[in-house]
Amino acid sequence: MKKLLFVLVLASLLITACGGGxxxxxxxxxxxxxxxxxxxxxVRMWAHTNNSxxxxxxxxxxAYEAGHPDVDIQLEHFDYELYLQTLQTSMPAGEEADIIxxxxxxxxxxxxxxxxxPANVMILEQARETFYAAPIGGYEVDGVLYxxxxxxxxxxxxxxxxxxxxxxxxxxxxxxxxxxxxVLADAKALAQKDEAGMQSVAGFxxxxxxxxxxxxxAGIKQRGGDYWNADxxxxxxxxxxxxxxxxxxxxAVNAGVVDPVVFNDSTNFVIDAFFQGKVGIGYIGTWAIxxxxxxxxxxxxxxxxxxxxxxxxxPVFVADSGWGLxxxxxxxxxxxxxDFVKFVTADPKNAAQWNIASGxxxxxxxxxxxxxxxxxxxxxxxxxxxLPYGEYLGTMPDRDLVMYEIIYxxxxxxLQGVETVDQALEAIDAEANSTFE
Amino acid sequence: xxxVVGNKKRSxxxxxxxxxxxxxxxxxxxxxxxxxxxxxxxWAFALIFFDYSSGRVGxxxxxxxxxxxxxxxxxxxxxxxxxxVKASLFRMSLKxxxxxxxxxxPLNLVVTLSLAYLLESIGNRFKALYRTIYFLPVLxxxxxxxxxxxxxYDPQAGWINAIIRFFGGTPVSWLSDPxxxxxxxxxxxxxxxxxxxxxxxxxxxVIFIAALQNIPQELKDAALIDGASPWQTxxxxxxxxxxxxxxxxxxxxxxxxxxxxxxxxxxxxGDPGNKxxxxxxxxxxxxxxxxxxxxxxxxxxxxxxxxxxVTIFQMRVLRTDWEY
Numbered sequence: 001m002k003k004l005l006f007v008l009v010l011a012s013l014l015i016t017a018c019g020g021g022x023x024x025x026x027x028x029x030x031x032x033x034x035x036x037x038x039x040x041x042x043v044r045m046w047a048h049t050n051n052s053x054x055x056x057x058x059x060x061x062x063a064y065e066a067g068h069p070d071v072d073i074q075l076e077h078f079d080y081e082l083y084l085q086t087l088q089t090s091m092p093a094g095e096e097a098d099i100i101x102x103x104x105x106x107x108x109x110x111x112x113x114x115x116x117x118p119a120n121v122m123i124l125e126q127a128r129e130t131f132y133a134a135p136i137g138g139y140e141v142d143g144v145l146y147x148x149x150x151x152x153x154x155x156x157x158x159x160x161x162x163x164x165x166x167x168x169x170x171x172x173x174x175x176x177x178x179x180x181x182x183v184l185a186d187a188k189a190l191a192q193k194d195e196a197g198m199q200s201v202a203g204f205x206x207x208x209x210x211x212x213x214x215x216x217x218a219g220i221k222q223r224g225g226d227y228w229n230a231d232x233x234x235x236x237x238x239x240x241x242x243x244x245x246x247x248x249x250x251x252a253v254n255a256g257v258v259d260p261v262v263f264n265d266s267t268n269f270v271i272d273a274f275f276q277g278k279v280g281i282g283y284i285g286t287w288a289i290x291x292x293x294x295x296x297x298x299x300x301x302x303x304x305x306x307x308x309x310x311x312x313x314x315p316v317f318v319a320d321s322g323w324g325l326x327x328x329x330x331x332x333x334x335x336x337x338x339d340f341v342k343f344v345t346a347d348p349k350n351a352a353q354w355n356i357a358s359g360x361x362x363x364x365x366x367x368x369x370x371x372x373x374x375x376x377x378x379x380x381x382x383x384x385x386x387l388p389y390g391e392y393l394g395t396m397p398d399r400d401l402v403m404y405e406i407i408y409x410x411x412x413x414x415l416q417g418v419e420t421v422d423q424a425l426e427a428i429d430a431e432a433n434s435t436f437e
Numbered sequence: 438x439x440x441v442v443g444n445k446k447r448s449x450x451x452x453x454x455x456x457x458x459x460x461x462x463x464x465x466x467x468x469x470x471x472x473x474x475x476x477x478x479x480w481a482f483a484l485i486f487f488d489y490s491s492g493r494v495g496x497x498x499x500x501x502x503x504x505x506x507x508x509x510x511x512x513x514x515x516x517x518x519x520x521x522v523k524a525s526l527f528r529m530s531l532k533x534x535x536x537x538x539x540x541x542x543p544l545n546l547v548v549t550l551s552l553a554y555l556l557e558s559i560g561n562r563f564k565a566l567y568r569t570i571y572f573l574p575v576l577x578x579x580x581x582x583x584x585x586x587x588x589x590y591d592p593q594a595g596w597i598n599a600i601i602r603f604f605g606g607t608p609v610s611w612l613s614d615p616x617x618x619x620x621x622x623x624x625x626x627x628x629x630x631x632x633x634x635x636x637x638x639x640x641x642x643v644i645f646i647a648a649l650q651n652i653p654q655e656l657k658d659a660a661l662i663d664g665a666s667p668w669q670t671x672x673x674x675x676x677x678x679x680x681x682x683x684x685x686x687x688x689x690x691x692x693x694x695x696x697x698x699x700x701x702x703x704x705x706x707g708d709p710g711n712k713x714x715x716x717x718x719x720x721x722x723x724x725x726x727x728x729x730x731x732x733x734x735x736x737x738x739x740x741x742x743x744x745x746x747v748t749i750f751q752m753r754v755l756r757t758d759w760e761y
Contacts, residue, residue, distance in 0.1 A: 085725050088491040092500055109492040109728060112504065196601075198608045200593055262592050266708045267613035278593070401727050405711075406522055413710050418615050434521035 040072040043333050043340065044097035047075065048083040052290050053323070056357030060344050071336055073099075091328075098331035099341060104138020104153075104321020105399040107146050115329040117145040121338045122346065130346060135363040137392025138321025147326035148345035151360035152368070153285065155214035156317035157307050157386060158379070160274050160282040160292070164301035165190055165201070169280075177309050180248075183281065187257035190280030199259035204252065204281045207260040207415060208270045209408040211283035212249075216411060218317035219245030221391075222310050228394055234436060235402075237429040246414060246421050248311065253415050260415040265408070275299045283308075286379060290359035305379040307386060315386050320393045322363060361387070397435045406431045481734045485512065489731035505731070512735035523723065527736060529711050530719035534740075536622055537715055538694035538747075540630050541637075545690050546683075549638050553645035554671065568646065572639035579636065583703035586632035587612070615709040623712040625705055633700050637693070641686050648682035649675065684755035688748050695744050716740050 047057060054077055061073045076097065078086055090096045091113045102110065117127075124145045127136050135149035166173040169189045177183050187203030194200045206215060220227055225241025228234075253260055262268060263279075274282035275296035282288075289305055310316075325341045327334055344350055348367050355362045356376040361383060362368040374381045396402055407428055414424040480499075489495070489505040496502030516527050556567055574582065589595050590611035598608035609617055609624060617624040652675060660670045676683070698717040701707070707714030707722075716736060724733035 081725070088725060088728060088730075092491050109490070112494040113492065194593070194602075196606075196608050198592060198598075198610075261610045261614045261616075261709075264613055264708075266706060267592065267610060398727055401522065405526065405722075409710055413615065416615055416709070418710060430520070431522040431525075437521060 040070055041333050041336055042072045042074060043099065043331075043336050045073055045075045045099040045101075045340075046083070046086070046097040047077045047101035048080050049077045050358070051294070052358045056354040057344075059357065060350055060354060063350070064340055064343050068336075071340075073340060094330045096328050096330065098328055098333055098337045100326050100328060101323060102147065102326050103323055104135060104149055105393065105396075107139050107321075107326065108141050108395045109398075110326075111141040111144070111146050113329070114146045115327045115331070115334055117147065118334075118338060121342055122148075130366075131363050132365060132368075132387055132390060134319035134390035134392050135322045135324070137394075139324060139326075141395065147324050148341060149322045149324035149363040150345050150351065150354055151322035151324075151358070152319065152363050152387060152390070153287075153322035154317075154319050154361055154383065154387070154390065155210040155285045156218045156319065156390075157214075157315065158284065158286055158305060158383070159204075159308060160270075160279070160284060160288065160303055161306055162190075162274070162277070162280050162301050162303050164303075165277075165280045174304065175306060179309055180311055183308060184252055184255060184257055187252075187281055188255055191256055191258070199262050200278065202258040202263045202268075202273065202279045202282075204257040204283070205263050205268075205270045205273060205279045206249070206252070206283040207258055207264050207412065208284065209265040209404055210285065211270070212411050213403045213407045214317070214319075215283065216242070216245055216249070216407060217393075219248065219311045221316040221318065222313050224313070232394060235429060235432040237407075237432060238425045242425055243421060245311070246411065246424065249411065249415060250421060260412060264412060271295075274303075277301060286361055286377075286383075287359065289379065305382075307382055314389060316389050316391070317386070318393045319390045320399065322360070324363070401435055402432050406435075481737065484731045484734035485738050486510070487731045488512075488729075489734075490728045491730055492728050508731070512732055513739070516735065516739065523727075523729065523732060526711060526714065526719055527716075530714045530716045531739075533626065533712065533714055534695060534697075534716040536626060537630060537633075537697060538691055540622070540626075541634060541694040542687065542690055544630070544634055545638060545641060546686070548634065549641035549686070550645055552638070553642045553649055554675075556642070556646060557649045568643065571642055574636045575639040577636065579699040580703050582632060582636045583700045586628070586635075587704055590628055612705050613709045615712060623709070625709055625713050629701055629704055629713055632704065633694075633697060636700065637690075641690065644682060644686055645679065648679040652678050680755060680757050684751065684757075687751050687755060691747055691751065692744060695740065695747075 045057070045061075047053065054075070057075055061075060065071060065073060077083075087096070087100070087110070091110065096113075100114075102114075107114065122130070122145070124140065124143065127139075127145055127148070130136075131149055132152055134154075135152045139145055139147045139149060161173075161175060163173050166175070166186070169186075171186050171189055175182075175186060177186075183204060189203070190201065191199065191203030192201035206212065217227060220239070220241045223241040223244055225236075225239050227237055227239075227242070229236050252258070263270075263273060268278060270279065270282045270284045271288045271292055273279045274284075274288075275292045277299070286305065292299070325345055327337045327341060331337050344354065345363075348364060348370070351362060351364055352367045352370050352373055354360075355367060355373065359377065361377075361380055362370075362373060365387070367373060368380060368384060368387060393399065410419060410424040410428045410431075413419040414421055419427070483499075483501065486507060486509055487501050487505050488508050488511075489501065493504040494500060495505035501507070515521060515524050518524075552571060556564055556571075559567070589597050592598060592608060592610040592613075595611075597611065601608050611628045612625050614624060619627055656674055656678070657670060660674050665673070696717055697715055698721065701713055701715055702718055702721070705713040707718055717740070720733045720736045720740070723729040723736065
């Protein structure tokens, strides 16, 4: 009996140990995996839960299946945090879906576990011609293409404006800003404090995480600097251009347009605060429009989405790609998966349909300029002049760490009076470069 | 006679086989479950020595090696002497965890023991009612508790600032002001400690009530006859007699304080300026947001060692070698 138990324990240990290994990529033998006559080819697709995104996918899946009756695409979606965990546990085990929705900047972290785009689907040069530079840049690693973007995630330059508050303050509406000084002048007129001296309305809320890093990096670029060294092996954040931009942000806070202790990423986040009437001008990407409309249907103030003028010079900015689709190398139906991905992302009509459903800026110039986009999303034509100036953020060892644990906290510390400009820049430079080690 | 003996033998053999099957049927699933647990622990322990990321394929054996290289004790060296951002975040998280745990323990003991003593002294009619009221927060989800306290701490619409305004004071941005502090601890940390304490105190209070009820009445009566004051009775009779319970409560409170996660993630997510970032939150972010699973495993091991050390210390200091 004891011997039997010992053998069973040993066997179970071996089984569990062997089960944790990474699965070998599936051999590309479509014939071997082809479904029997009459059976459908089942392809699984994973995405994060965003109701408008999912509605867009479901419509395109239905359209694809109508044209391919032998294909069954199963869409599964997960809450954002759960999606991250699911990707990280399933990919090493080789258990991921055939089609995986990824954010562009994640591609460089996952590319070893992704299938390159086959040449018969699209080559890199074609992709660069088809998509804007910023979104496609996220899907390219060392000259290899790993997927296609569906949106141009533009965190720089766009603001929600509260028309009701503008008119109440006697300001020109729609705003006719030529320079950032014009923006600050309006913001000062919009800002309000309560009887105890606490800011109750932020004139210009730019102190959430994404607007902070986006405006900081764009400001460096527009002042003629760069945050990359010459061969892109390290960062250069302690520069005159970075100092000038951070000082500009400090001056804006000192002018009273926003109190960064009361309005930041964790307290009075820009979308929540704007749609509760606590913000005059709220700096945020276009994705906030759909979210605000969904989450705050009773917000009575009139509002719009407009774009800021550059700090100086050309409106150069950096963007971190956007959501898009990739394919697993473990998929037994890679040909079908890539055909569907191309159908969704690279067909202008379908891409436009998804962008309208999800309220996102198109990743393709041809789609961004389409009349149906202008009709459905009037804020997109306003961005058309800026989009070609967008550059890809660059492949970083860990983009989230640099943006959310280094740049944003130190800039916020400076704006809140905990660090000086020099201290913040030195810390950002040293800590960001440590991510290369 | 032989036939009877033969039947007895057969039935005894059948019983033994049935017992054996029963033991196997019960034991094998448990052993498989244990094996899974051992594998998971072993896997986590192995990761400590590798710069492992789930995004990289790595070597042929479980993805270890190759692009997930072996670093030996490198993670630990980096944690305590490195200059990287993840090392400084670890040290800050460790400091915050110690502040949190060592603030929670005395506050929790003072509140729960006082309340338990108070409840024991009131009439039976209201005892059950108060016990239920005080225990309710324990049954509430941490996310719900966090949301309730966030609304109270809201700098503009929260009622705590409303009271401060009413009395002409200066309102505070409780969860996001990095400059405000008390006794050298950021006010955001105190705010989180208060919320956690409110949620958790009912559990220990019920345990203390049970311990107080077990103290023989004769001992208290004897102390009274000897002229002991209520305070002397409490400190010289009650406290020594509930020492085993005190040990249990201290160990469990410390364990849960070192592992605090959900209430902080919802209320501050480590802000302002990482001043409320505790070890569990840092481990979670490294593992699932930044994909540094090797680093996260090493942090978990450090947390395990700290918790084990503190628990052993408490058990040595508070242990008793008597019963009543």
